[in-house]
Amino acid sequence: MFYVKGGKFKTILTVLFVVAMVLGCLGVAYGRYLVKVEGPAPVQASTPVNKQELPKVESTMVLATTTSTQDTGLLDVLIPAFDKKYDVKTKVVAVGTGEAIEMGKQGNADVILVHARKSEDEFVASGYGVNRQDVMYNYFFLVGPKNDPAKVEDTKDAESAMKKIAYAKTKFVSRGDQSGTHKKEFAIWDKYNLKPQGNKWYIESGQGMGATLIMASEMGAYTLVDSGTWYKFVDKVDLKVVLQDDSNLFNPYGVIAVNPEKYSNLSKNAAAAFIDFITSDEGQKIIGDYKANGKQLFIPDAKK
Structure with a gap:
């Protein structure tokens, strides 16, 4: 029991008043005073919101x-x-x-x-x-006649394979159109300083990959083809893959x-x-x- 000036009764009233004030402050979180604390007021529909419009895609x-x-x-x-x-x-x-x-x-x-x-x-x-x-x-494949007259299957890399074809003078059909396949083919020829153009065994189709594959099949010739087109046309030609899995043939x-x-x-x-x-x-x-x-x-x- 606390005693202050004014007597015992006055002291009790003072203590009760202080306790009541404290409980009142705590009431927002306990007992019957527990209420939902609201967040910020929602933005009214009329409030302008800045949005960056995406550029219109042409038709x-x-x-x-x-x-x-x-x-x-x-x-x-x-x-x-x-x-x-x-x-x-x-x-x-x-x-x-x-x-x-x-x-x-x-x-x-x-x-x-x-x-x-x-x-x-x-x-x-x-x-x-x-x-x-x-x-x-995907990858490039070197494909050719099923009897493989240049014995390309005995090689393990594209450069050696192309060298065998050139030395054996077996037919080779090139796209001849500055396509990605044509550029890859010439990069391989260049590694051995081989110059196939102008030789009778070297034929330029001037056509797309599918047409070039069919032409090579009809002529019994070798050609370079991307693996995607090969898998699409494999049932339409009488050729086989004679070289693959060379890192130089990455496409x-x-x-x-x-x-x-x-x-x-x-x-x-x-x-x-x-x-x-x-x-x-x-x-x-x-x-x-x-x-x-x-x-x-x-x-x-x-x-x-």
């Missing part, structure tokens, strides 16, 4: 790409999915990589999908391309938007949307799931 777009993406059938599933998602009508021009890049340089394409990394880097470095992204890869694909600063009429937003789509989880899944004759034709390889 049409031109994609210049390789014949391998067309011949394999990949674009038949990839492009409709993109067009539907973005409400775009895409015109596909399937040519060799060299011609696709040239279309970009001339402003005749909005975006390119090709497979010749050195040429792609030069396209970007020269200011014609922007936002290059890895998309997918990566890249997508590049044509620089809109070069040409004012480009569908730059559609091109940007296509790059986003083909490198997204959705686009990469379409690529990874696509098969022909039970084989996966391309391995998705976008890097985020």
Whole structure:
């Protein structure tokens, strides 16, 4: 019991008053005083909210790409999915990589999908391309007659294989069109300083990969082919794989938007949307799931 001036009774009243005040303060969290603590008042519908509008995607777009993406059938599933998602009508021009890049340089394409990394880097470095992204890869195969007259199957690398073909003077059908496949073929010839052009055994088709494969089959010749097109056409030709699994035969694909600063009429937003789509989880899944004759034709390889 506490005693202060004013007597015992006054002291009790003072203590009770202090206790009541303390309990009153605690009441917001205990017992019958427990109530829901409200957060900040919601923003009224009339309160303006700043939002950055996404750029409007153009209604049409031109994609210049390789014949391998067309011949394999990949674009038949990839492009409709993109067009539907973005409400775009895409015109596909399937040519060799060299011609696709040239279309970009001339402003005749909005975006390119090709497979010749050195040429792609030069396209970007020269200011014609922007936002290059890895998309997918597969491999090149050397294929030829089933009796393998040049005995290419005895070799373990592409350079030695091509040397055997040249020395045996067995027929070889080249794309001859500055495509990614043609560029790879000549990179291999150059390693041995071989000059096949002008020889009777060396034939240039000037056509896409599928047509070149069929031509080689009809002529009993060797040719270089991307694995995707090979798996798509394997039942249509009388050829076999005579060389694979060489690291020099790695075949990566890249997508590049044509620089809109070069040409004012480009569908730059559609091109940007296509790059986003083909490198997204959705686009990469379409690529990874696509098969022909039970084989996966391309391995998705976008890097985020």
